[in-house]
Every structure is written in structure tokens, then in C-alpha cells.
Amino acid sequence: MNILSVEGLNFRYNSLEVLSDITFGVETGDYVGLVGPNGSGKTTLIKIILGLMKPRKGNFSIFGVNSWKFQDWHRVGYLPQRTLFNPFFPATVKEIVSLGLSSMKFRKELHKPEEPMIDEAMRLMDVLDIKSKLIGDLSGGQLQRVLAARALVNEPELLILDEPTTAFDPETREKFFRTLQELNHNKKVTVILVTHDIGSIGKFASKLLYLDKRIIFYGSFENFCSSADMGSYFGEFAQHLICHRHD
């Protein structure tokens, strides 16, 4: 079943075309790596899917519901590219993680205690031991893990992450990707991961969506690696490099 369907999506900033005729579907349990160069429209596409921007043309649905009717946002987890926040904001790690449960609609429908959910999200992202720290006292990597825990706390069925690992050291990045993979495998959480790192995404994602204002490629890694079109688009050396990392 398609958890997300996008059809004929177009978006412009004034006269600049950012996205053109985007059509694709994401199935339950998919792990999609959304890649592309700077300015290719990756973040814009994510923001349209999340209802933060309105497309000029096109339709899309989430969980089978037309985007403009969709209300169950608690089924979606989101980690933005960067959060510009006041470093003097007096909030603890635990308070920030709990914000993922702040929708009143969700709280009404939630028939289990919130505390264990908050603790579990903090444990998953390894921030439980700093739960009482003020967010202004955290390093960039710690803050990013806190925001990731905020995205996971509502136990989402669809997780959208926009370049989540930029502030991570290599070890934390590896651990983060493993956690995502476990969620995807064990809990069937559908993942859409925006990244620049086309080399390492192959290790985790089941599908690749290459975007450059339009869809250049969408399909499995196997198909990407065997595609002669992609070989000529990227150059055979680059294609080999990506596919080699995937193996």
C-alpha cells in the first residue's frame, strides 16, 4: 500500500522553477534515500509533503488521504534540516522531546502514558542521561539527537528526516543510521531520508530517489546500479562507487 503518493507536482519560487512534474509513490516499510545536488528541491519537496508549502500544481496523498484533508500528523515524524532557536531558550532535553506529543488531538487519542514514550525516544537517541540539561548547554550533535528523539517520540509510521546527520561525528552517524534501520526493519517505520551523501545512503536505503528539479531516478538500488541511463548520467565510475558502497 502506498503510504505517500505524489502526482504531477510543480513548484516555483516567483519565476524560478524548483520542482517540475514530480510523480512517485512510497510504500509502507520503504526506506527511501532522497538525494540530489544543492538547490535540487529536496527540502522543498519535503516541506510540500509536510504541508508547510503549497505546490503550484499537483496532487498528493498521505496514508490514502488527500493532503489538504490530512489531519493525523501524529502519524508522521519530522526532523528538520536545521532548527534556528534561541540558545537561551529555557527548555530541558526532556521538555523538547515531549514536544513531539504536544498536539491536543494526539494527546486525546493517546491511550497510554506519555512518560515511557518520552523515555524510550530519549533512550533510542542516547540522550537519556542528559534529560535535565538545558538545550542551550548542548553540543550540535547532542542537540540534533534531541531533535531526532522529538521526531520519534510519537512512534510515527512515516519518518521524514532532512539531512539529519550533518552535526554528527562518524561513530554517532553510524549508530543513528543503525537505529533507523532497526526501526524500519522491526517496526516497519517508513523512512524518507534526505541526504547529500549518496555514497553511504546505499548501505541503508531500499530505494533511491535522485532529484534535480525533476526526478532523475526512482527505484531500487539494484535497478540504479544496473541502469545504463544512470551510468551515462553520473558516469560509470561514480555509479560504480555508489553501488560498490551499497554492496
Add this chain to the structure above:
Amino acid sequence: MLILDFLHYEFILRALITGSFIALVCSLLGVLLVLRRFSLIGDGLAHVTFGSVAIGLLLKQHPVYISIPIVMLSSLGILKLTEKARLYGDAAIGIISSLGIAGGILIASIAGGFNVDLFSYLFGNILAISEAEVLASIALSFVVLVIILLFYNEHFSTTFDEEFAKVSGINTKKINSMLVLLTGITVVLAMKVVGIMLTSALLILPAVTALQIAKSFKHAMVISSIIAIASVSIGIYFSLMLNLPTGATIVMINLLTFITAFLFRNALQRMR
């Protein structure tokens, strides 16, 4: 005269109760407004209150009842200007604020001046608050308080990260409108405590003091409330003891508390 002796006077008791309620809602809204860098909305709306008080005096109606709808509409006007006219909050506040002052001056000029009445609203006089005003203030403060507490999580989320709040299903437009409307009501109520000129101090000072020492968001809300209520009570006491204007004394107590908290935090940081 001892503090307890003051409580035998009904007018002091009325001032303490009303002032505490109004200070409490000011302090809670203040934390949200300061963290959103929108704290000067209090100043802008206070200037609108000046215009609406002039309308009330011209029409020979109670200025508070005339001011509340006008100030609420103006608060929405500020919000719409920031959303639709691509203006930053401070510019939008500036427009509405100057409109309020200019309107007030024009009305006062047309009416040939309002002498003492307008001054009592400019500088406040909580000791002269009537029983009807006490009841209206407490009732409205209570409504504002309940709404803030009911939507605490939504306000917290929107204040920290509006984009994420939207994605998590919060109607942030509704929350933003609610915040400015509640601020509008509160500014009108605060006019009686410290006067139009000093209203924004009640919104800003307890909040920024709390932000110096708070260890969490909830903590900031609680500290801000305690400081606001204590400052009003101590301010009323000292103004009576030293025969000083009440509104200005309350603001000065707030300012001293802020300086103390600032110095305390700096000393603590140096010790670490």
C-alpha cells in the same frame, strides 16, 4: 506600619488581589512573548489603549470596556501585518502603535482635552480601583489564565519551533491569534495597575528575570509568576510607605529583581 496593618484597608486589599491576578497573567504571557522576540507588542498595544481610552472618554463610556475590543482588533492587525504585508514584528507593532497614539491625540484635541482622567490611565492608579473593576479584572484574568494553561503544550511547541509545531498537528495560526488576543486583554487590564506608559514592563520584566535563572520552561513560567506577584505586592507596600506612585514603584521593584537575578547568574557562572 506593619504589612498586616495594610491589609485592614479594603482599598489596599482590592489592589493587592487585582494586581496579583493581572501580574500573574502578564508574567505567563510575557515568557511566551519574550521568547518569540515579540515582547514589544505590549508597548504597541498600550499605545493603542491610549487611543481607545480617549474614545471611551469622548463617548462618556468606561474606557476599559471600549478598550478591550479595540485593542484585541489591533493585536490581530499586528499579526496580520506580519503575515500578509511581509513586515517584521517590530515594524508592524510600530505602525499600530503610532496609529493608537496619533488617534488618541487627535481625539483629545477634538474633545478639548480630558484633563485628569486621561492622566490616571497614562500612569495608572490601582489603589483607586473600583469594586466593579476588581471583579471584571479577576474574571478576565481567570479566563486568560485558564486558556494559557489549557493550551500550554501548544504554546510551548509553537514558541520553540513553529514549523515543527505545524507538522505535529498544531494549528499554529490559531495559537498565534490566541496569544495576541490574550495579550490585548491583559494590556488593557494592566493599564489600571501601572498605567499605559509602563504596561510593557509588567509583561517583560518578570519574564526576563525568570529567564536568567530558570532551569526549564515550566520553571521559567513559575519563577516569572512568583516574581510578578511579589513585585506587585512589594511595590504597593513601598508606594504606601514612602508615598510614591504605585505603578512606577512596582516597575522599579521589578527592575531591581531583574538586576539581582542578572548579578546572581553572573556570580554563579564565575564560581563554576
